[in-house]
Amino acid sequence: MSGIDATALDSLRATLRGHVIAPQDDHYDDARSLYNAMIDRRPAAIAQCMGAADVRATIAFAQETGVDLAVRGGGHSGPGLCLIDDGLTLDLSPxxxxxxxxxxxxxxxxxxxxxxxLDHETHAFGLGVPAGIMSTTGVGGLTLGGGHGHLTRRYGLTIDSLIAADVVLADGSLVTASEKEHPDLFWALRGGGGNFGVVTSFTYRLHPVHTVGVAATVWPIDRTGDVLRWYREFLPAAPQDLTGFFAVLVIPPGPPFPEPIHGQKMCGVIWCYTGDLEADRLEEVLSVVNDPAPPAFHFTTPMPYPALQTMFDELIPKGLQWYWRGDFFDTISDDAIAVHERYGQGIPTDLSTMHLYPVDGAAHEVGPDETAWAYRDAVWSGVIGGIDPDPANDDLIRQWCVDYWTDLHQHSMGGSYVNFLGEAEGPERVRSTYRGNYDRLASVKRAYDPDSFFRANQNIPPSAA
Incomplete structure (x- = not known):
């Protein structure tokens, strides 16, 4: 269906406690803006839901009118799946x-x-949830995709700490999914994306985390091969208290990096250590950073965990142009290293980058069929991001990302973290993300959303009855 009748929209406004914003309203452009400014879609309306009652009413309205529905949490979706031209966005941001x-x-x-x-409230009690590396990321989308970040090697994926979720289904009913209630839905929500309903709240198990050791080590870009050959052996053998994601990047113009290396292409690792800081264990563990090559810069400091989570917020704020793609890796082969060397040398813009996030350690203690996340044997989750503030560079960053990914993909495990799937990669890429869990997900989809009402996502069609 295209658009929404004005009279019908007025009826939705009368039903909701939250606001309903249409194209003629003053705040429409702000309400439809996403983290990724490359996405420019114009929904017919945005329903800003204040609670589960508003969510139920919005779903009922979309079902009755036949309008296409998308669901928005934090608005970080790389391909912008939370907006549909001429459709209705159910916005959870309130x-x-x-x-x-x-x-x-x-x-x-x-x-x-x-x-x-989440980090602000839990930090007050010396507790936290393993989740992401940026404070502006939406809890919902990250969790439903699986969730990895600085605490993954120590405490597992985000979904490994999920205890329960309150979900509004396509028929408008509100259910709680947990190990005891709707366990099949609970299994699917842990990695299966937004295919099964609208999650109005998540309940997590908390873990001890307060002040962590943070380090940044960078080497000249021409030492990428040496560093990756060292990193691929060192980190998987390191204690689970230590994690570090590898990157190729352009050094940003600001602290902690010294001015002489600003603007230089380099490779590096951002480290996080949850072990004993009083005994200077971080310095001891990272005393090996000289082994692959002398760093151009190495910096360590204790830091409150929420401060680490906000470290990149100012560098890559909302409103930049983004194009990304990802893959899982169980090893970093010599052939893959050659690809990283080539494309690292050719980073097209100052913010474009490639990250390899560790997803081993505690994440490997859960079986591949215990949650929808099927790649429990992956050691790294990789993402290539073409990023720039100027829309004139869209083609440049897109082409670098696609070429880099195309040359690297043959050295991957074949599937990607679902939250790193890019624009229109197709149903086979979605299937490859879930391996042997795909058919079970399609069966759960049939049970809870047989008409595929929730399809503005990396969609899993319901299996045949």
Whole structure:
């Protein structure tokens, strides 16, 4: 269906506690803006939901009118799947709330919350959830995709800490999914994306984390091969208290990096250490950073965990042009290293980058069929991001990303972290993300959304009855 009748839209406004924003309204452009400014879609309306009642009413409206529906949490979707031209966006962003139970070491989080909301509240109790590396990321999209970040080697994926989720289904019913209630839905939500319903709240198990050791080590870009050959052996054998994601990058013009290396292409590792800082264990563990080659810069400091989570917020704020693609890797082969060397030398813009995030350690302690996340044997989750503030460079960053990914993909495990799937990569790429879990996901989709009402996502069509 294209567009929404004005009279019908008025009826939705009368039903919701939250705002309904249409193209003629003053705040429309702000309401439809995404983290990725490369996406420019014009929904017929945006329903800003204040709670589960608003979510139910919005779903009922979309079902009755036949309008296409998309669901928006934090708005970080790389391909912009939370907006549909001429459709209806169900916007959870007003539902930003966090409730910590320090005695039970659990936290309940509203479906529109961002990681910064979660980190701020839990940090006050010396607790946290393993989730992402940027405070502006939406909790919902990250969790439903699986979720990895600085605490993954120590505490697992985000979904490994998920205890329960409140979900509004396509028929408007509100259910709680957990190990005991709707366990099949709970299994699918842990990595299966937004295919099964609208999650209005998440409940997580909390883990001890407060002040962490943070380090940044960078080497000249022509030492990429030496560093990667060292990194691929060192990190998987390191204690789970230590993690570090590898990157090719252009050094940004600001602290902690000294001015002489600003603007230079380099490779590096951003480290996070959750072990004993009093005994200078971080310096001891990282004393080996000279082994592959002398670093151009090496910096260590203790840091509150939420400060680490906000470290990149100012560098890559909302409103930049993005194009990304990803893959899983169980090893970093010599052939893959040659690809990284070539494309690292050719980084097209100052913000474009490639990251390899470790997803081993505690994440390997969960079986591949225990959650929808099928790549429990992956050691790294890689993403290539073409990034720039200027829309005139869209073709440049897109082509660099696609060429880099095309040459690297043959050295991957074949599938990607679903949140790193890019624009229109196709159903086979979605299938490859879930390996042997795909058919079970399609069966759960048939049980909970047989008409594929929730299809503005990396879609898993329902299996035949």
């Amino acid at each position: 539902m930003r709330w966090v409730r910590v139970d320090p005695e039970a070491a659990t936290v309940q989080v509203g479906g529109g919350s961002q990681l910064g909301d």
